[in-house]
Amino acid sequence: xxxxxxxxxxxxASVLLVDDHALLRTGVANIINQEADLHVVxxxxxxxxxxxAFDRYHPDVTLLDLRMPVMEGVxxxxxxxxKDPRARVIILTTYDTDEEISRALKAGAKAYVLKxxxxxxxxxxxxxxxxxxxxxxxxxxxxxxxxxxxxxxxPRELATLxxxxxxxxxxxxxxxxxxxxxxxxxxxGHLFEKLGVTSRTEAVKVATRRGLVRLG
Amino acid sequence: xxxxxxxxxxxxASVLLVDDHALLRTGVANIINQEADLHVVxxxxxxxxxxxAFDRYHPDVTLLDLRMPVMEGVxxxxxxxxKDPRARVIILTTYDTDEEISRALKAGAKAYVLKxxxxxxxxxxxxxxxxxxxxxxxxxxxxxxxxxxxxxxxPRELATLxxxxxxxxxxxxxxxxxxxxxxxxxxxGHLFEKLGVTSRTEAVKVATRRGLVRLG
DNA sequence: CGCGATCTACGACTTTTGGACGAGGGAACC
DNA sequence: GGTTCCCTCGTCCAAAAGTCGTAGATCGCG
Numbered sequence: 001x002x003x004x005x006x007x008x009x010x011x012x013a014s015v016l017l018v019d020d021h022a023l024l025r026t027g028v029a030n031i032i033n034q035e036a037d038l039h040v041v042x043x044x045x046x047x048x049x050x051x052x053a054f055d056r057y058h059p060d061v062t063l064l065d066l067r068m069p070v071m072e073g074v075x076x077x078x079x080x081x082x083k084d085p086r087a088r089v090i091i092l093t094t095y096d097t098d099e100e101i102s103r104a105l106k107a108g109a110k111a112y113v114l115k116x117x118x119x120x121x122x123x124x125x126x127x128x129x130x131x132x133x134x135x136x137x138x139x140x141x142x143x144x145x146x147x148x149x150x151x152x153x154x155p156r157e158l159a160t161l162x163x164x165x166x167x168x169x170x171x172x173x174x175x176x177x178x179x180x181x182x183x184x185x186x187x188x189g190h191l192f193e194k195l196g197v198t199s200r201t202e203a204v205k206v207a208t209r210r211g212l213v214r215l216g
Numbered sequence: 217x218x219x220x221x222x223x224x225x226x227x228x229a230s231v232l233l234v235d236d237h238a239l240l241r242t243g244v245a246n247i248i249n250q251e252a253d254l255h256v257v258x259x260x261x262x263x264x265x266x267x268x269a270f271d272r273y274h275p276d277v278t279l280l281d282l283r284m285p286v287m288e289g290v291x292x293x294x295x296x297x298x299k300d301p302r303a304r305v306i307i308l309t310t311y312d313t314d315e316e317i318s319r320a321l322k323a324g325a326k327a328y329v330l331k332x333x334x335x336x337x338x339x340x341x342x343x344x345x346x347x348x349x350x351x352x353x354x355x356x357x358x359x360x361x362x363x364x365x366x367x368x369x370x371p372r373e374l375a376t377l378x379x380x381x382x383x384x385x386x387x388x389x390x391x392x393x394x395x396x397x398x399x400x401x402x403x404x405g406h407l408f409e410k411l412g413v414t415s416r417t418e419a420v421k422v423a424t425r426r427g428l429v430r431l432g
Numbered sequence: 433c434g435c436g437a438t439c440t441a442c443g444a445c446t447t448t449t450g451g452a453c454g455a456g457g458g459a460a461c462c
Numbered sequence: 463g464g465t466t467c468c469c470t471c472g473t474c475c476a477a478a479a480g481t482c483g484t485a486g487a488t489c490g491c492g
Contacts, residue, residue, distance in 0.1 A: 020332055021310070021330075021331040021332045022331075022332050022333060022334045022335070023240075023243070023244065023247075023308075023331050023332070023333055023334070023335060023338060024239075024240055024243060024331060026243065026247060026334070026335040027239070027240060027242065027243015027244050027246060027247060027335075028239065028243050030243060030246040030247065031239075031242060031243060031246065045332075092239075094237070094310075114237075115237040115238075115239050115240060116236055116237045116238050116239070116261075117238060117239050118238045118239070118242070119238070119239060119242040119243075122239060154467085154468060154469085155468090156468075156469065156470095157468095164417065165417075165421065166418075166421060167413065167415060167417045167418025167419075167420075167421045167422075168417075168418075169415060169448070169449090170448070170449070171448085179469085179470070179471085180470075180471055180472085182470080182471050182472065182473090183469070183470050183471060185449080185450070185451090186469080186470075186471085187469085188449090188450080189450075189451075192450085197383065198450080199383060199385060199449085199450080199478090200417050200449080200450090201380065201381075201383045201384075201416050201417055201420060202383030203383075204383075204417060204420060204421075204431075205381070205382065205383045205420075205431050205432070206383075208431045208432060209431065209432040215420075215421050215424045215425065215431065216421075216424060216425045370437090370438060370439080371438095371439095372438080372439065372440090385478070385479090386478070386479070386480095387478085395439085395440070395441085396440080396441060396442085397478095398440095398441060398442065398443090399439075399440055399441060399442095401479080401480070401481085402439085402440080402441080403439085404479085404480080405480075405481075408480085414480080415448090415479085415480080416479075416480090
């Protein structure tokens with residue numbers, strides 16, 4: 001099999017660093033730039049900046065946090081892959097809900113690592129991805145294993161769930177969705193069954209834990 | 217990676233770094249160690265390790281994340297100040313709910329900064345604290361200003377709220393607290409009034425947003 | 433020692449919620 | 463054509479949730 005030619009003529013693979021925490025960007029940039037074969041070409045603090053930077057620098061690999069202002073990480077992954085299907089994206093984040101991991105990988109991310117990773121392991125992960133491999137943090141892999149049993153919500157159920165998590169009553173949900181209160185109850189019933197709960201408050205808790213919705 | 221060798225202890229202020237993300241620790245340690253007058257004497261990944269490290273190294277300043285496994289940050293602050301009332305603690309975290317800021321400062325933290333701070337600003341903050349000053353991130357200061365209007369929950373109300381956020385029904389809450397269901401309703405009523413809501417699900421949302429409880 | 437706040441508790445009432453039956457139309461897939 | 467899934471709606475009912483008013487005990491504070 002032909003070895004992937006990742007290293008450019010400049011001899012250092014370029015990295016784009018995207019995270020809304022300046023402190024972490026600086027810290028990780030230091031770590032990466034200490035490696036002879038890697039260097040950070042640009043940093044971005046949100047998704048829009050990330051897309052701009054990608055256009056400008058065409059990095060060999062992009063390190064991306066999922067939770068950011070302005071544009072969500074998964075959406076950024078999708079757009080990056082649209083711009084260039086060969087774009088290699090490593091998700092570097094704090095959270096490991098099965099939902100987010102699954103969505104990020106489906107969007108085309110090559111790796112998913114948590115911020116509790118060691119510097120050495122991160123470097124190894126970057127090199128793996130540059131070599132065409134993929135990498136999953138053990139915790140992420142475990143979560144993903146649950147993917148088979150993962151609840152699959154229908155669009156209506158998800159819409160209902162979101163409004164529910166926002167504290168809305170059935171009547172309000174019915175109004176906002178333009179359906180009868182009875183139908184809301186149907187969706188809620190299915191929702192409860194899929195989440196394994198019996199009350200709305202419990203549903204919010206479980207859904208939040210699984211990353212199906214976010215409060216606040 | 218302990219890096220406490222080489223330098224003379226007298227000329228550099230010692231820093232203890234506490235965060236559950238190894239990557240961030242390494243990154244921040246790099247940043248700090250580049251300064252001539254600062255050096256990281258130890259790192260810790262949770263509260264218990266932090267207390268151990270403090271005993272061993274008596275750092276001049278402790279950088280502390282609030283949300284950690286094993287022991288919560290606020291509790292760590294309290295214990296550090298018990299060990300040594302002169303302990304200087306800087307909260308370095310992602311979240312800025314009024315509750316957490318207020319509790320951390322009351323526990324004796326000298327500064328509260330968010331992880332979106334720049335490396336330079338962080339260094340400046342550390343030097344300020346070493347000089348006996350305090351420092352509040354603008355966002356944190358703004359949140360704290362709301363402190364006056366902040367809701368003050370009674371112990372029973374808080375206990376009720378926690379069980380509520382866990383998805384418990386009134387009957388279950390009554391059992392767990394050893395009171396009648398009717399009294400639970402009384403507490404809930406007060407809770408709703410203080411939070412400005414009319415239903416339990418909404419209460420969970422608002423309480424979560426304000427940092428009064430945490431889901432998951 | 434009053435005063436206020438807190439925690440506890442009760443009855444009665446209305447609204448909301450959740451479950452249990454059911455049931456039809458539409459889109460997709462084999 | 464049949465099957466399956468999704469969305470929709472209806473009623474009846476029991477349980478839970480939420481809203482009234484009232485009140486005794488305790489504790490800290492001025």
